[in-house]
Amino acid sequence: MNRIHHWIDGQLTPGTGERCGPVFNPATGAQTGEVDFATVAEVDAAVASAREAFAFWREVPVGRRSEILFRYRDLVDRHRTDIARLLTAEHGKVLADAAGEVSRGLENIEFACGVGQLLKGEHTEQASSGVDVYSIRQPLGVVAGITPFNFPAMVPMWMYPNAIACGNTFVLKPSEKDPSAPLFTMELLATAGLPPGVVNLVQGDKVAVDRLLAHPDVAAVSFVGSTPVARAIYETGTGCGKRVQALGGAKNHMIVLPDADVELAADAAVSAAYGSSGERCMAISAVVAVGSVAEPLVAAIDARLDKIRIGDGLEDPDAEMGPLITAEHRDRVAGYIDSGRADGAAVVRDGRPDAANLDGWFLGPSLLDHVTPDMACYRDEIFGPVLSVLRVAGYDEAVSLVNDNPWGNGAAIFTRDGGAARRFGFEAGAGMVGINVPIPVPVSYYSFGGWKGSLFGDTHMYGPEGIHFYTRAKVVTSRWPDPATSSVDLGFPRNR
Secondary structure (H helix, E strand, C coil): CCCCCCEECCEEECCCCCCEEEEECCCCEEEEEEEECCCHHHHHHHHHHHHHHHHCCCCCCCHHCCCCHHHHHHHHHCHHHHHHHHHHHHHHHHHHHHHHHHHHHHHHHHHHHHHHCCCCCCCEEEEECCEEEEEEECCCCCEEEECCCCCHHHHHHHHHHHHHHHEEEEEEECCCCCHHHHHHHHHHHHHHCHHHHHHHCCCCCCHHHHHHCCCEEEEEEECCCCHHHHHHHHHHHHHHCCCEEECCCCCCEEECCCCCCCHHHHHHHHHHHHHHHHHCCCCEEEEEHHHHHHHHHHHHHHHHHHHHCCCCCCCCCCEEEEECHHHHHHHHHEEEEHHHHHCCEEEEEEHHHCCCCCCCCCCEEEEECCCCCHHHHHHHHCCCEEEEEEEEECHHHHHHHHHHHEEEEEEEEEEECHHHHHHHHHCCCCEEEEEEECCCCEEEEEEEEECCEEEECCCCEEEEHHHHHHHEEEEEEEECHHHHHCCCCCCCCCCC
């Protein structure tokens, strides 16, 4: 049985406690390993290593930090297949999807390589007689990241490349469900020449999370996960005096207007709803069909579901959709098919028969029609391959669904009408909006984050806002006068 350890002070560090957790292959249901669960003392050791490293790392020139990140980017690129296979083995997403995750993570490493441009301050000469004023951005110190199971390689790469490029040191607590890929990336960081202690990784559960939130030497925490946990992380972390950005859940809508290309919209809905078995915070979970487009759109979506190949991504190279992360999660997701039927929705496709002959924790693509906002299948974040179709009479009613929803991660509209598209971009109450793009995840040089219950904190993640999160501003006012001109002046300072 493979034992998965921590990464502390630049080396693999076996756990000292007796607590551990099982690691499974979701495609077979078989246990493949055990992961150490960090004790409070082990978390403290990781933070102490990061604190010691910060003393010298913050003084390393920006160009030298970028040089290490460039080498790291090259190593991740060369090992992208190895990372993808680890993702498939423990998360279940098929290899093509896993490779896409690594590619999006690489984008964020590449962005961090050029961080010097964003660390530049401003300078005003002669703000007053003989006085210059300039601003600088400085690192916070030890920062931490707590990341989810659905993107165990990419989401950490949203965090630590920017954090260390800015001069911070980092402690990562990845999901205990699929811990091998983030651990492997730690080894690649060491190979790239990152000094020990600059990035540490502690495996574990709530014990590790609680200690990071309470630790007096941790200055900031980044989190991605469900809304209830994000709210608790934000409230606990800020209550301990930390800077916190906590990204929560979502109910992403895709509005389809009557003038839209139905075939294009159906392709997009299927891709965005069932990719990675729906275990994406940006997955489309609610299609809002406006007027006469509903009947042909539902028929087109349903027709495509027969062609989706479900299977083990490591064994079947043609598999397009893998299992869910645990048996319990699969059963919870499948329960929304039954609750939808009981609430009056039409079950166009029940995915359970499609997965009945497979080992592991599979659920086929499922489709509910005539869903209404009062149904649990609409109110809840399902986080699985169950797509709901709501039918509305017009554009205003469709936008109201987006804006009245307690979440505001992403929203999309499909239309040929440029005026309607521009209006939607202006009116939609979501942090990320797609125009004929179903999953509008920003590229690395923008920033990722939602509105309302999808984000707790003041800044979005990665990109320019990520740089601001991991630094604090300082303004320096400087004067080099002739001592002979010095005098006492008790008046309020003013420009002269």
